[in-house]
Amino acid sequence: MTEFSPRYLKDYQAPDYKISNVNLTIQLDDTKTIVTNVMDVTKASEHQRALVLDGEHMQLKSVMVNDTKLDRSQYQLSDSTLSIANLPEQFILTITTEINPVANTALEGLYKSADVYCTQCEAEGFRRITYFLDRPDVMAIYTTKIIADKTSFPFLLANGNKIEQGELANNLHFVTWHDPFPKPCYLFALVAGDFELLTDTFTTKSGREVNLELFVDKGNLSRSEHAMASLKKSMLWDEQQFNLEYDLDIYMIVAVDFFNMGAMENKGLNVFNSKFVLADDLSATDDDFFNVEAVIAHEYFHNWTGNRVTCRDWFQLSLKEGLTVFRDQQFSADMHSSAVTRIKNVKIVRAQQFAEDAGPMAHPIRPEKVMEMNNFYTLTVYEKGSEVIRMMHTILGDDAFKAGIELYFERHDGQAVTCDDFVAAMSDASNTCLSQFKYWYSQSGTPVLIVSDDYHEETNTYQLTIEQSHPQTHDKQEKQNLHIPVNFELISNDENDNQQGLLHCKQQKQTWTFENVSSKPVPALLGNFSAPVKLNYHYDDQALNTLMVNAADEFNRWDAGQKLFAGYIKQLINNPELELPLQVASALEQVLLSNADNAFKAEQLVLPSFDEMAAAIDEVNSGALVRAISILKRFIAQQLQSHFLHTYQSLCTSEFAKDGQAIGNRALKNVCLDYLALLDSANELALNQFKQANNMTDQLAAIKVAAVNDLRCFEDVMVEFARQWQGNTLVMDKWFTINALHNNENVVQRIIGLLEHPEFSIDNPNRARALIGAFAFYNSKYFHHQDGSGYEFLFAQLVKLNTINPQVASRLITPLIQFKSFDKTQQKLMKAELEKLSRLDNLSRDLIEKLDAALQ
Incomplete structure (x- = not known):
């Protein structure tokens, strides 16, 4: 493997030079975009060190210091740097480069997404546009002039406020943008294309009117209204909760199909993966609507927590x-x-x-x-x-x-x-x-809280002892005791004895004493998940049932059910013939009959996932774990069949709504369907729901249960779904994902065939994640199949992605590098694929780092 040098936090040094102003002129072309970068540069202190600029994957055309063009002997050029020595204290540096956006499949820097030019500069993409001090502590004021063909690219966008526009010869036009707020280069953005535009305004608490502009591909305008509404909610919420007001005259969002991330908070010009912008009642699920709103909010909130600071x-x-x-x-x-x-x-x-x-x-x-x-x-x-x-x-x-x-x-x-x-x-x-x-x-790693308790009847006192444990992590870091906040409830037979509060766990071992407690209480710990730790306390089934019904904190009620299920799943791994007690099902019967809202009920009914269980088990036997979860799920389905069917039927409606109650009703209905899909009437229920669905949430739930239960109707509903939604990029992503989840021994061959599907492109990160990623992360049964075919399939795709898009490859390798969590047989198979990968020539730095860590 190629050797790359790591960087260390301890080695941080402030930059030798400051760049206060950046004036960019970018003339766009598919293969020969010309970037002229004029910078005001000052030495940060008195020194004679060279200015070393970052730069990759571009051609240097010229370098000028003030009015003097440098010849080749006056600077040093490598694959990743441009060094210039003998510089004055203050100067204007002009650098001209040529880049090839179409060839940029890594989607870092300036690249072409279908017919749109766009940028992604976080973390280190700006060095693919021009030579620069590509580090976040170099903050400058940017003015950007974009030149392009006015017919193909009527919209030319960059950070800040628009200050000038005009037409040029040869059907070209230009727009100049100025961002008055100093920013690091990773927040630079440029977009050029032909879009449909949704506009609105927002009046800030100080009375300023901000123009809101949302750019989408033609034909998608009606699918952008939820995103605009989400933006306005976010702006209002940030003012009300944190007194933070937006600071520019315009806020723009652009949706593109090819994007490595979810979205990017570039100052005033957010570039979004289209999956987190486009949503309408027919093509988006309830989760899609939620995620669009959440990601819109996240990127807007960055304006202060990320951009201004x-x-x-x-x-x-x-x-x-x-x-x-x-x-x-x-x-x-x-x-x-x-x-x-x-x-x-x-x-x-x-x-x-x-x-x-x-x-x-x-x-x-x-x-x-x-x-x-x-x-x-x-x-x-x-x-x-x-x-x-x-x-x-x-x-x-x-x-x-x-x-x-x-x-x-x-x-x-x-x-x-x-x-x-x-x-x-x-x-x-x-x-x-x-x-x-x-x-x-x-400090790395997940702390474990080891909890014990003791009740003293003679004094009516209850003692709770918490000990911190810090398991060794791969980085072999020396561990310190942490300050861990523990929300607690003590639930007693007499409600008057119930207590709650916050414990500050700071020492390796601490004991708290509670007085006037008439009987031994059940402790509910980590209310609202008050710390990211694992809890080690022995709850019997009766105590967990008490928490599920009586805990004041809803998280604790949900978590008690998860603990109950997890305990039986662990037992079933080693003893699949275990006779499960009826109280496991009766606990869920109480949930179904409770007065809780249906969205919360739905969460209470879902069993811990494969990944959640794997994170709690040493040396996972994937086959045994998949089987154990399935046994418990089928037992619950059989015991509560009539309750599930009654609840399911009561929630079937021909009307569609998007309010919280309707969303909760769909969630509970589809959890019931998920259980009923294990029983005799599964095929008819799934097929009928698919045919009658008036929304994507219900339609997708039907085809998913058909896939994960390998129902007879699976092939038919998949063909019909593809016929109905072909050409809709985001919905077809869902179709590819459902294919990857198919619970059938031929699923790997199925996915290999889909790699040649006309609508599949491994160059598109969303599509690669939808098919390849969904299989590796979520089809645990067949990705971890004992014949190793799942691992071999992922290896083959990582080889391709290593050269196309190393970022996507690096994310998709995750299930393989976690091989030490599995039993020895699976470890050997997974490690073999990693070793094959490590022997390849021209491995990206992204993969080398993870392979080095995994194979040490």
């Missing part, structure tokens, strides 16, 4: 991402069921982030070492980073937390700062010492 270096990525994920989760909780929203957040942490902590790429939310920055856009940085912010909010309280946010902006607006700066603002505003809490930023 940005990160000093990429090791501080969670400074902006963890904080902004927390903000978008709070927004979603306010817009929808707070309990269901929280449960969905926690499922991601437990199923995927915990696995990341236990795998070869384990790292703190502020990594210490990076080889390829794209590899650290991880669930740890985002989701665990959000949990760390949430813990701070829990410890400080809402008022003190918001005071900390206010102080943070007062101190650092317009700056590139660190996670330490954020914690300092929180600490100072609340007069709270957070020195121990800061270990969460630098």
Whole structure:
């Protein structure tokens, strides 16, 4: 493998040069785009060091210092840098480069998405556009002039406010944009294309009118209205909750089909993956509507938590991402069921982030070492980073937390700062010492809380003891005790004895004593998932039933059910003939008959997933785990068949609505269908729902149960679904995903055949994730099949993606590099594919870093 050098947080040094102004002129062409970059440059201090600029995958045309053009002997050029020595204290540097957007399949820098030019510069894509100090602590004011054919590209967009436009010879036109706020180059954006435009306005709390513009491909205008409504909700919420007002005259969103990420918060010009913009009643599911709203909010909230205050270096990525994920989760909780929203957040942490902590790429939310920055856009940085912010909010309280946010902006607006700066603002505003809490930023791994208790009848006292344990992680980091907030409830026979509050777990082992407790209570711990930890406490079935019914915290009620199910799944792994007690089903019967809202009921009825269980088991036998989950699910379906059928039928309606009650009704109805699909009437139920569905949520639920249960109707409904939706890119992504989930021994051959489908393109990240990623991540039975065919299939696709789009390859390799979680037989098969991959020539840095970590 090619050798690449890692970078370390400890080696950070401020830049030798500052760039205050950037004037770009970009003349667009498919294969020969010309970029002229005029920069005002100043030495940061007195020194004689050369200016070393980053640059990749482009052709240097000329270099000028002030008015003097440099000859080749006056600068040094490598594959990744341009170095210029003997420079004055202050100067104007002009660099002209030529780039090829069509050839840029990595989708970093400037590239062509179908007929649209667009950019993606985070983390290090700007160096593919021009030579620059491509680092987030170099902040400049940008003026961008774009030139292109006016017929093919009537819209020319960049950051900031439009200041000039006009026509040129040869059917060309130009538009000039000016962004008055200093920003790092990763927030630079350019888009050129022919779109349909949805416009609106938003009046800020200070009375300024902001123009809102949403650009979509022609024919998609009607599918953009939900995104616009979501943007206006986000703007209002941020003013009401954090007193943060938008600062430019215009806010633009552009939807493109080819995009590596979900979206990008470029200042004033957000570029979005179209799947997080386009949604209408016929083609989008309830989850799609939710996700569009959440991602729109996330990128808008970045305007302050990421743009106005940005990160000093990429090791501080969670400074902006963890904080902004927390903000978008709070927004979603306010817009929808707070309990269901929280449960969905926690499922991601437990199923995927915990696995990341236990795998070869384990790292703190502020990594210490990076080889390829794209590899650290991880669930740890985002989701665990959000949990760390949430813990701070829990410890400080809402008022003190918001005071900390206010102080943070007062101190650092317009700056590139660190996670330490954020914690300092929180600490100072609340007069709270957070020195121990800061270990969460630098320590990897998932802590385990080992809990024991004791009730003293003679004194009516109850003692609760919590011990912190920090399992070793792949990075072999020395572990410190953390400040862990533990929300608790004590549920007693006498409701008057119930207690609740917050425990601050700071020592390796601590004991709390509760007085005037008339009988031994059942402890409900980590209410609302108050810390991203695993809990080790022995609950018997009776205690879990008590929590499911009586816990005040809805998360604890849901979590008790998950613990109950997980306990029996673990037993079934080793003893598939285990006779399951009826009380397992009766607990769910109580759920179905309860007065809880249907969205929450739906979550309570869903069993822990394969990934959630795998994260809680040492040396997973995938076949045994899949079988155990299936046995428990079938047992529940058989025991509660009449209840499921009655509930299902009562929720079938010919009317469609999008309010919270209707969404909850569909969620519960389709969970009931998921259970009923295991029984004799499965085929007819699924087929009838598919035929009668008046919305995508119900239609997709029907074909999914047909796929995962290999029902007779599967092929017919898939053919009909494709006929109905062919040409609709986002819906066909769903069709490819359902194919990948097919519970049939021929699924790998099926997917290989679909690689040649006219609507499949491995160059499109969404399509690659929909088919290849869905199989590797979610078809656990056949991806982990004992013949190794699933691993061999993924290897073959990673070879292709390594040269086409290394970022996508790096994300799709994740299920393979976590091989040490599985039993020895599967480990051997998975490791063999990784070793084959490691021997390939010209491996990308993205894959090399992960392979090195996995195969050490």
